Amino acid sequence: MQDTQGTNLDPWYGHYAERTAGLSASEVRALFAVASRPEVVSLAGGMPYVSALPQQLIERAALRAATDRAAVALQYGSGQGVPRLREQILEVMALEGIHGSVDDVVVTTGSQHALELLAKLFLDPGDVIIAEGPSYVTAITVFRSFQGEVVHVPMDDQGMNPQALRETIERVRAAGKRIKFLYTIPSFQNPTGVTLSWERRVEILEIARTSGILVLEDNPYGLLHFEQAPPPAMRSIDSEGVVYLGTFSKTLAPGLRVGWAIAPHAIREKLVLANEAAVLSPSSFSQIVISEYLDTADWKGQISTFRDVYRERRDAMLGALSDYLPSMTWTRPAGGFYVWLTMPEHLDSKAMLPRAVKELVAYTPGTAFYADGDGRRNMRLSFCYPQPDFIREGIRRLSTVINGELALLGEFSQTAPLPVQPVERDVLPPYAG
């Protein structure tokens, strides 16, 4: 991790804001350069497989933005987003049980920017954000960059544990700290792939409501289910206590950088002001390309195509894990992009990464997804981008590395070689709470 507060070589050292100390290079970021070498099988990134998109319809949408719609697409727009696109976003969200008004939707520069703006609107230094442990790496980065403190709640194979949530809220408040959000990715979570059950959605919303805590529901993957759909969005149950974040990055293309938030009215007003201050208006061009695509393409059919693509890759990964790493534990996602692998004690996924890259396979170390240093035994394995054969080969290479590590540990151990612990598959290991 690079030093970000500056050094004596930086003449502006000492001029930065306090919050800048919290802005560090993520472990995922450092991997981008590595993962882009063609000989490496990257199971590290979260890049969607955009080659599966309908070339001609994307072309037509781009052309429309540059011709008939150019007067709007090339110009500054509203800080809230193009009205027609906001209507279409309501249609997308209706698939997950959400109903609302176009007036409550704010278009942002990817849902990432909605996260950033909400952090800016809500976080004073020292404020606490409760999140699943593990959680999305760049959400943790954003919260830290506004001097927020992320406190994790353990999960199991049904998602965040409600009883642990209650205890965490109590403990944080007893320590005199203010809780600003409960941040959750309820469907096919990043990085675990786990989905929060219906019963827990209801229970967690009730806990948040009675505790007066705003819920940030981040849902990039909900429509990418491989079997049945996940339970309805939490926003479909509670419109006043939830800010919901959606995106076109996974169902269409991340390069357009268009996401959105739907928020309670007063928060929505502030979001628009914050959006205007930050970027004046989100890209009209990108919004028009997407709006034209949604108007002309069978976008629901395209989401089905993506489901088929990713299901095949998920199956390739799970199969390869069974074949090559039968003694490890991993999650079995029913949608999304990620599998979460747990290795035996004493293995360290971050320390192991350079050896993995030498074996031409990359992953994201588990520590990236915790604010507290946890996750050393874990890694996130992405099945979204490589073809199934490459996924299989990647897991094979990974097994070479892990088995080599285990052998090495055994050799150097004062005692007998570490036993490979028998673990039950399909069950997410409990995380230190």
Add this chain to the structure above:
Amino acid sequence: MQDTQGTNLDPWYGHYAERTAGLSASEVRALFAVASRPEVVSLAGGMPYVSALPQQLIERAALRAATDRAAVALQYGSGQGVPRLREQILEVMALEGIHGSVDDVVVTTGSQHALELLAKLFLDPGDVIIAEGPSYVTAITVFRSFQGEVVHVPMDDQGMNPQALRETIERVRAAGKRIKFLYTIPSFQNPTGVTLSWERRVEILEIARTSGILVLEDNPYGLLHFEQAPPPAMRSIDSEGVVYLGTFSKTLAPGLRVGWAIAPHAIREKLVLANEAAVLSPSSFSQIVISEYLDTADWKGQISTFRDVYRERRDAMLGALSDYLPSMTWTRPAGGFYVWLTMPEHLDSKAMLPRAVKELVAYTPGTAFYADGDGRRNMRLSFCYPQPDFIREGIRRLSTVINGELALLGEFSQTAPLPVQPVERDVLPPYAG
């Protein structure tokens, strides 16, 4: 101005960050709705005249992004921006005397987002930003949104007054406050249209250097000169003490939302991290469209076309002001988008605006461009968007309103009608420092 801290009707009132109190709706924002009515001549907005763009080349660039370049354009990209575009940005900046490395350039979501990210990186609550008085409205909004305090330095027709700058630095520091930036728009300033002379650029950089103050040079309009080019950019004189902000919004199209910063190395590193936290990466699609346009179009010729378009409009505005409002004072910009009008004492441009809109003309009240309530006698008149005939008609309508106000003031005055003060044209009135 709407209440932004919330009310009792907002259940999340009291949950917002302290900084959110500083995030208010700008006066420009409230005008967007009004100005969009077709019967209103809007001299209020800063929308470039994108209809002057070469339709076929934009179309071709968009098509390339959606076809041959789709694998990059539709995907996540680098948080620093597309390498080829960063090379092209160096070619654009070379026109204003700036030389640097592609490694020092960071692509942002419009230069507005570079401003936001720099404010985030540098401003602690109470930190001071020194800026011209008046200055760009949404820069003031951004600085306030991070609890910065904007202190204005008066300008005259040569731009910011160096002696006043020295005194301001001394006064602010004597009050125990930290100065984080000197924010300046040296060429065809927004809102005055005034250009900082070469001698003053050198002198102000020297003041900043000896005072240890970082300069933010914001230069959206420098290439849009109507007679000779403005003096070289301040960044061309000092690469270590200046962060320079550029944009394609005025020379190409704002709807793509692509701007950039070129910054000293250590600041550049932090800017990339902040950019990644905020939006992961700027839009690959927009960047590829622009890169393809620059590779295939006579973009320098197109900037000449824009100069011709805006010169004609500037002339129409100056001519109409001479004809219809001969007793007022205004600036005579040699480039850019704006004229700054000063009315006699006792007139209030903000209070007058509803009457102006009733007469079907809109402008931006001068108070929008000051952090301290100054500017009531002033208004910003934009000549960038309406056709010359409309500009002339807009100024005619404005004269009706102003003359009506003056007559009214005379009638209701206890003393004799207010004399219209004889003022020298071409000289920017001194601002209260």
